[in-house]
Amino acid sequence: MSQFPQRLKKLRVENGIQQKDLAQILNYGATAISNYECGTHEPSYDILIKIANYFDVTVDYLIGNNNTSKELSDFDYKLISQCGKLNSCNKNILLAIANALETEQNKAKK
16 A cells, blocks of 8 residues: 555645544544554555545545556546546536547647
């Protein structure tokens, strides 16, 4: 879980949550999150799932496990997460916009 401490801290800071507050949300002691972020302790699978659900990310993202050859950026994960919340009609609209932007970008390169 080499990337877990950094990713947990990044998510926590981005969401404006203090360590003690996240620990309270997860029903853990005040130092638990600090220990995770320092890498001195690793969470159980159950806690990983709770953290992933809380921040609306995958466990794979938290631990740095990627099943593709290309690493997705944090922005890509956020975009995918947001897209997952859309209904199918809005997903199709978003895809059409992305395709139009790609076409314009490719034209500009020529």
